[in-house]
Amino acid sequence: MARFLAGAAACFLMITGAFLLWQGRAEQGAQLPAAPPPPPRIEARAPIAKAPAKAPEATAKSREEKRFGRADKNDDGLIQAEELLSPRRKSYAKLDKNGDGRLSFEEWAVTTIDKFNGADRDRSRTLTPREYATTAPKPVKKSCSC
Secondary structure (H helix, E strand, O other): OHHHHHHHHHHHHHHHHHHHHHHHOOOOOOOOOOOOOOOOOOOOOOOOOOOOOOOOOOOOOOHHHHHHHHHOOOOOOOOOHHHHHHHHHHHHHHHOOOOOOOOOHHHHOHHHHHHHHHHOOOOOOOOOHHHHHOOOOOOOOOOOOO
């Protein structure tokens, strides 16, 4: 059966190719019409004299230099471990609910656990599809500045 279908498809392709070649031949002696004359030239008006706008000066700092500058809090040209860790201490302290300096899984996942407990209306410790639907993130409204 597969050979029959392959033969039929090949025959169809050959007939299609022959038809396209037959239709694609140009007629002998046929010429294209002459191109239309160009439109009359319009004289350009003199440009309005404006003061040339100066481009803003490019800063020499590259993206990596700017990133280094943000991390170097005391501007000594070196980044100490404390400078790199200090912004993270505040977020860690927010997660460390009991203040013991160690982060347990429950402390780390407090947002998810709170979201689960808030959605579990019947306190069955399981979420039905309707309860789970309440945990979906709110759609972000995109404001168009068109």
